Amino acid sequence: MATAVSPLAPERFPDLPPIAGVTFATAAAGIRYKGRTDVLLLKLAEGTAAAGVYTRSKCPSAPVDWCRKALPGGVARGLVVNSGNANAFTGKTGAEAVKLTADIAAKALGCKPSEIFLASTGVIGEPLDATKFGGVLDECAARAAEGPWIEPAKAIMTTDTYPKGATAKATIGGVEVTINGIAKGAGMIAPDMATMLSFIFTDAPIAAEALQAMLSRSVKTSFNAITVDSDTSTSDTLMLFATGAAEARGCPRVTEASDRRLAGFRKALDTVLLDLAHQVVKDGEGARHFIGVTVEGAVSATSAKRIAKSIADSPLVKTAVAGADANWGRVVMAVGKAGEPADRDRLAIWFGPHRVAVNGARDGDYDEATVSEYMKGQDIDIRVDIGLGNGKAKVWTCDLTKEYVEINGDYRS
Amino acid sequence: MATAVSPLAPERFPDLPPIAGVTFATAAAGIRYKGRTDVLLLKLAEGTAAAGVYTRSKCPSAPVDWCRKALPGGVARGLVVNSGNANAFTGKTGAEAVKLTADIAAKALGCKPSEIFLASTGVIGEPLDATKFGGVLDECAARAAEGPWIEPAKAIMTTDTYPKGATAKATIGGVEVTINGIAKGAGMIAPDMATMLSFIFTDAPIAAEALQAMLSRSVKTSFNAITVDSDTSTSDTLMLFATGAAEARGCPRVTEASDRRLAGFRKALDTVLLDLAHQVVKDGEGARHFIGVTVEGAVSATSAKRIAKSIADSPLVKTAVAGADANWGRVVMAVGKAGEPADRDRLAIWFGPHRVAVNGARDGDYDEATVSEYMKGQDIDIRVDIGLGNGKAKVWTCDLTKEYVEINGDYRS
Numbered sequence: 001m002a003t004a005v006s007p008l009a010p011e012r013f014p015d016l017p018p019i020a021g022v023t024f025a026t027a028a029a030g031i032r033y034k035g036r037t038d039v040l041l042l043k044l045a046e047g048t049a050a051a052g053v054y055t056r057s058k059c060p061s062a063p064v065d066w067c068r069k070a071l072p073g074g075v076a077r078g079l080v081v082n083s084g085n086a087n088a089f090t091g092k093t094g095a096e097a098v099k100l101t102a103d104i105a106a107k108a109l110g111c112k113p114s115e116i117f118l119a120s121t122g123v124i125g126e127p128l129d130a131t132k133f134g135g136v137l138d139e140c141a142a143r144a145a146e147g148p149w150i151e152p153a154k155a156i157m158t159t160d161t162y163p164k165g166a167t168a169k170a171t172i173g174g175v176e177v178t179i180n181g182i183a184k185g186a187g188m189i190a191p192d193m194a195t196m197l198s199f200i201f202t203d204a205p206i207a208a209e210a211l212q213a214m215l216s217r218s219v220k221t222s223f224n225a226i227t228v229d230s231d232t233s234t235s236d237t238l239m240l241f242a243t244g245a246a247e248a249r250g251c252p253r254v255t256e257a258s259d260r261r262l263a264g265f266r267k268a269l270d271t272v273l274l275d276l277a278h279q280v281v282k283d284g285e286g287a288r289h290f291i292g293v294t295v296e297g298a299v300s301a302t303s304a305k306r307i308a309k310s311i312a313d314s315p316l317v318k319t320a321v322a323g324a325d326a327n328w329g330r331v332v333m334a335v336g337k338a339g340e341p342a343d344r345d346r347l348a349i350w351f352g353p354h355r356v357a358v359n360g361a362r363d364g365d366y367d368e369a370t371v372s373e374y375m376k377g378q379d380i381d382i383r384v385d386i387g388l389g390n391g392k393a394k395v396w397t398c399d400l401t402k403e404y405v406e407i408n409g410d411y412r413s
Numbered sequence: 414m415a416t417a418v419s420p421l422a423p424e425r426f427p428d429l430p431p432i433a434g435v436t437f438a439t440a441a442a443g444i445r446y447k448g449r450t451d452v453l454l455l456k457l458a459e460g461t462a463a464a465g466v467y468t469r470s471k472c473p474s475a476p477v478d479w480c481r482k483a484l485p486g487g488v489a490r491g492l493v494v495n496s497g498n499a500n501a502f503t504g505k506t507g508a509e510a511v512k513l514t515a516d517i518a519a520k521a522l523g524c525k526p527s528e529i530f531l532a533s534t535g536v537i538g539e540p541l542d543a544t545k546f547g548g549v550l551d552e553c554a555a556r557a558a559e560g561p562w563i564e565p566a567k568a569i570m571t572t573d574t575y576p577k578g579a580t581a582k583a584t585i586g587g588v589e590v591t592i593n594g595i596a597k598g599a600g601m602i603a604p605d606m607a608t609m610l611s612f613i614f615t616d617a618p619i620a621a622e623a624l625q626a627m628l629s630r631s632v633k634t635s636f637n638a639i640t641v642d643s644d645t646s647t648s649d650t651l652m653l654f655a656t657g658a659a660e661a662r663g664c665p666r667v668t669e670a671s672d673r674r675l676a677g678f679r680k681a682l683d684t685v686l687l688d689l690a691h692q693v694v695k696d697g698e699g700a701r702h703f704i705g706v707t708v709e710g711a712v713s714a715t716s717a718k719r720i721a722k723s724i725a726d727s728p729l730v731k732t733a734v735a736g737a738d739a740n741w742g743r744v745v746m747a748v749g750k751a752g753e754p755a756d757r758d759r760l761a762i763w764f765g766p767h768r769v770a771v772n773g774a775r776d777g778d779y780d781e782a783t784v785s786e787y788m789k790g791q792d793i794d795i796r797v798d799i800g801l802g803n804g805k806a807k808v809w810t811c812d813l814t815k816e817y818v819e820i821n822g823d824y825r826s
Contacts, residue, residue, distance in 0.1 A: 059749030059757040089745045091758060091774035124742030125775050229728040230643075231743075232750035315642040315728070315813075316821055323822035329537030330644075332502045336472030337645035344472040345504060361504035362538050400728075401822070402815040408729055409736035409814070 008282035008290050008378065008398070009162045016149035016167045016180045020203045021045030021243025023144035026155035029136045031129075032084030032122055037155040039133065041140035042079040042199075043109055045243045050076035050117065051212035053219050055236035061088035062098045063118040064235055070114050074208030076241055077111035079199065080137065081156045083184075084122040086195060088234040097130040104133050108141040119237045121158055121184065121195040153182040156197055159407075160184050160283050166275035170204075170268035172261050175251035177204035179265075181272045185228075185280030195235040196223065198276055204265060205244035205253040213257035214266055215240045222273035225305070225395040228284035229404070230313040240269075281396050286403030289321050291396065294383045298391035303340040305393035310338035311382065318400035321380050326371040328356045335384060346387030351375065421695035421703050421791065421811070422575045429562035429580045429593045433616045434458030434656025436557035439568035442549045444542075445497030445535055450568040452546065454553035455492040455612075456522055458656045463489035463530065464625035466632050468649035474501035475511045476531040477648055483527050487621030489654055490524035492612060493550065494569045496597075497535040499608060501647040510543040517546050521554040532650045534571055534597065534608040566595040569610055572820075573597050573696050579688035583617075583681035585674050588664035590617035592678075594685045598641075598693030608648040609636065611689055617678060618657035618666040626670035627679055628653045635686035638718070638808045641697035642817070643726040653682075694809050699816030702734050704809065707796045711804035716753040718806035723751035724795065731813035737788040739781070741769045748797060759800030764788065 022044060026037040052071050054064050080101055087094050102113040109116075120128065153163035164183040169176055183198035200215075215238070223238055247253055254262055282290055293312045298304035311317055314334040320327035328349045335342050345360035352374045355363050374380075435457060439450040465484050467477050493514055500507050515526040522529070533541065566576035577596040582589055596611035613628075628651070636651055660666055667675055695703055706725045711717035724730055727747040733740035741762045748755050758773035765787045768776050787793075 055749075056752070057746070057749030058752065058755040059745050059760070089742060089757065089760075089770070089773060089775075091772060093774070124745065125770065231727055231729045231746060234746055234749055314644055315817075316644045319818050319821035322818065325822070329502065332472050332537065333470070333644060333647055336468075336470030336647055339469070339471065342471040344502065347472070347502075357502070357538065359504060360502060361506070362502075400818060402818045404728075405732050405735065405813060405815045405818060408732035409738070409812075 005161045006283050006287055008287055010279065013150045013153065013163055013165055014167055016165050017178055018146035019178055019180050019201045019243065020245030021048060022201050023146055024152050025140035025144045026151045027136045027140050029082065029132045031082050031132060037151070038083045039136060040081045040152045040155040041105065041108070041137050041144065042152065043141065043144045044076050044078060044241055045245060046077070047244050048076045049074055049206060049208035049211050049242045049244065050239060051208060051215040052237065052239040053215060055233055057232050057234045059089065059234055061086055061120060061235040062090060062094035063087055063120045064237060065095070066098045066102065066118050067237065070117060073114055075115055076117055077115040078105050078109045079117045080105045081119045081197065083156055083158050085120060085126055085128045086122050086124045086235050087120040087128040088124045090125065090127055093127045097128045100130040101133055104137050108137045117239060119197050119235065121156065121197055121235055124234065149180060149182065156182070156184045158184065162283060164276055164279040164283070166272045168268035168271045170264040172204055172254060172265055173252040175246055175249055177202055177246045177251060177265065179268050179272050181276050183276040183280055185283045195233040196280060198223065198238045200240040200272060202242050203245040204242050205247040205251055206242045207255040210255055210257040210259070211240050211242055214262070214269055218270050218273050222270065222277040226277045226281045227309060227312050227395065227397045228281060278396060281398050284398040285407045286401040287398030288401055289399040290379050291321055291398060292381045292394060293397065294381065294394045295386065296392040297386040297388055299341045299389040300391040301393055302391070304391040305395065306340050307335055307338040307342070307384070307386065308393045308395040310334045311384070312395045312397035315400055318397065321375070322399035322401045324372065324375040326351050326356060326368070326375050331382060331384060341388060342386055343388060348385040348387065350383040352381050418574045419696050419700055421700055423692065426563045426566065426576055427578055427580055429578050430591055431559035432591055432593050432614045432656065433658030434461060435614050436559055437565050438553035438557045439564045440549045440553050442495065442545045444495050444545060450564070451496045452549060453494045453565045453568040454518065454521070454550050454557065455565065456554065456557045457489050457491060457654055458658060459490070460657050461489045462487055462619060462621035462624050462655045462657065463652060464621060464628040465650065465652040466628060468646055470645050470647045472502065472647050474499055474533060474648040475503060475507035476500055476533045477650060478508070479511045479515065480530050480650065483530060486527055488528055489530055490528040491518050491522045492530045493518045494532045494610065496569055496571050498533060498539055498541045499535050499537045499648050500533040500541040501537045503538065503540055506540045510541045513543040514546055517543070517550050521550045530652060532610050532648070534569065534610055534648055537647065562593060562595065569595065569597045571597065575696060577689055577692040577696070579685045581681035581684045583677040585617055585667060585678055586665040588659055588662055590615055590659045590664060590678065592681050592685050594689050596689040596693055598696045608646040609693060611636065611651045613653040613685060615655050616658040617655050618660040618664055619655045620668040623668055623670040623672070624653050624655055627675070627682055631683050631686050635683065635690040639690045639694045640722060640725050640808065640810045641694060691809060694811050697811035698820045699814040700811030701814050702812040703792050704734055704811060705794045705807060706810065707794065707807045708799065709805040710799040710801055712754045712802040713804040714806055715804070717804040718808065719753050720748055720751040720755070720797070720799065721806045721808040723747045724797070725808045725810035728813055731810065734788070734793050735812035735814045737785065739764050739769060739784040739788050744795060744797060754801055755799055756801060761798040761800065763796040765794050
């Protein structure tokens with residue numbers, strides 16, 4: 001199993017300031033790992049609004065079922081996340097474990113179980129013993145504090161090689177608000193799942209419906225625009241919580257996502273989500289290259305995104321980048337298999353600043369040595385102009401290396 | 414580059430008998446390779462009917478364009494296949510090379526260019542110099558013979574590790590007819606494409622329309638039910654030619670695919686296609702395990718096939734098999750991501766004869782040691798019962814190994 005920190009990791013965990021209305025503590029509940037924290041209890045001030053986006057899997061985990069049911073209330077008082085066991089494909093016992101966890105957390109925080117949100121990541125198909133949370137969550141509630149934010153980022157890791165956090169400021173009605181986010185990504189060991197979890201917090205006073213609208217929009221160009229290996233977890237969870245504490249400092253309460261005063265907030269939210277999404281890709285199993293795929297000139301933005309995903313998911317494109325091979329033939333192949341409108345003879349393809357193909361054939365000025373030099377870099381940009389319309393999209397992925405196969409193909413026994 | 418023969422290869426190339434009305438010769442035209450044959454000229458008797466199925470890529474190669482245009486005639490007198498250059502993404506020069514090749518072959522065989530079918534496999538994006546076929550095809554036409562069939566199977570290889578052939582007999586109206594097939598598959602080196610080519614020949618007197626109907630049906634459960642890495646070539650070509658020579662031996666001419674006298678022929682055709690399709694998977698890059706994925710109990714056969722493809726294309730499932738890991742959690746994940754109707758709590762999963770999960774949770778009788786022993790075998794059967802309906806489908810794939818990454822990620826320069 002590879003345990004070295006990804007070569008694409010940021011230099012350090014960023015400084016995340018406190019968010020008024022958010023306190024937390026982590027603990028070692030012994031769910032699966034030894035000698036590390038594996039549970040996070042996060043307290044949210046009364047009046048906190050919640051928004052969420054969950055996995056599209058038709059076989060979601062028990063905590064995802066729970067969150068989907070609790071979300072329409074739009075009210076959150078607590079969040080419990082554990083690593084080591086995903087509580088996925090665990091049948092009725094899974095649903096019971098979720099209920100017991102929410103009951104324990106609600107008692108510890110003095111709220112209703114339906115105001116508790118839950119996420120689990122780790123081994124699939126193993127019953128989760130929620131009684132282990134008994135004393136632990138009480139104790140966490142007692143010592144919950146405003147920082148440091150690296151602790152929750154660490155507690156939710158499975159085999160991520162580094163903790164992931166991001167922060168941004170915005171003003172609403174002239175008052176500064178903060179957005180903090182943490183995430184865990186696609187590091188995994190058999191038989192764990194590459195569950196993506198991310199939790200975003202703000203002190204801005206924004207109503208749940210507006211939060212949800214902004215989150216659903218922002219996720220399209222961030223977490224829903226990344227792919228490590230095209231596989232979808234049973235447990236993917238992204239949530240955004242707004243404590244509203246900034247209202248006490250004069251920040252106006254906003255209820256509509258279309259409110260112009262949210263322009264800066266929307267931008268800051270986009271920044272935090274994209275930053276975290278990129279960090280997840282950069283910690284993809286065995287990742288050695290960070291790849292941006294831009295498709296323009298498609299018949300629509302949806303079509304552009306499908307083509308970009310087809311390129312980013314192609315094992316042949318990903319292995320070519322791993323081998324620093326400017327293999328634009330495989331990019332043509334991936335455009336062709338996307339099933340979207342494309343005209344071979346109008347295609348143009350760039351690797352970074354170098355146009356390698358144009359009008360459906362190799363660029364006359366193509367110089368293999370120059371392009372090969374570019375492919376040796378860590379950040380690779382692939383751009384395709386379909387030449388049919390104005391549809392544009394960008395997605396991000398990592399390369400497919402022997403280390404990916406090693407990490408995911410190691411004998412369990 | 415891995416050059417060892419796949420451990421999944423059949424022991425030997427089968428004995429393919431002559432097919433009346435089919436003669437051929439191979440030659441070394443020096444398209445790209447040195448010291449091996451790289452072009453096949455195949456002569457077909459007057460009156461030969463043709464059927465074909467081509468890549469679904471939106472960026473098909475020039476030869477695929479040519480064949481699609483020639484096919485409605487339903488008449489074939491010759492087939493030219495070259496390896497070393499796919500003549501794909503070559504713009505106008507590609508179309509010109511195709512026309513020149515057909516002209517040269519038609520002259521050599523004394524027929525119309527529109528009666529010549531073409532296929533190319535190899536490097537993409539490089540102009541194909543068709544003038545090289547000039548003397549070569551004339552010379553091939555002069556020495557065309559009825560065998561041995563291993564020669565055309567070899568001439569169309571790119572980095573396949575073994576030549577692929579299959580044969581079967583059937584009777585039509587009490588007269589025995591023969592079906593021979595050859596194929597090349599998914600072995601490749603950068604920057605070649607994993608083009609799948611297969612050509613089937615019979616002496617049965619069957620009309621083109623009936624041939625096409627049978628081929629289109631049979632391909633669904635054979636070549637369209639295999640996947641190596643989910644990537645689709647620009648050049649995939651499957652053709653079926655019927656010389657009708659058996660009519661001279663008293664075989665009745667059949668014009669309708671629904672004719673009951675074709676029952677045995679249909680079965681024999683299915684056998685040959687499935688055999689060749691399996692051989693292609695078993696020569697997938699880096700393949701160490703041959704995996705059958707059966708999905709039953711889906712809401713429809715189409716739904717079952719989508720779920721089966723989702724499992725067979727999942728890098729996490731394929732790396733798990735590479736590691737002999739009975740990781741049914743990843744099978745659940747792949748069912749969930751297929752987007753087809755599925756109820757987590759009704760799922761049951763088997764590895765070979767061993768049921769590992771039932772009613773949405775681990776099987777109570779699951780014994781890891783027993784299942785792990787099964788996973789060490791070369792042939793792995795994964796079966797999933799969705800528990801919702803009667804839809805059933807089966808697909809085949811190979812595992813994802815470090816060798817796959819090595820073969821496809823080697824530096825070009």
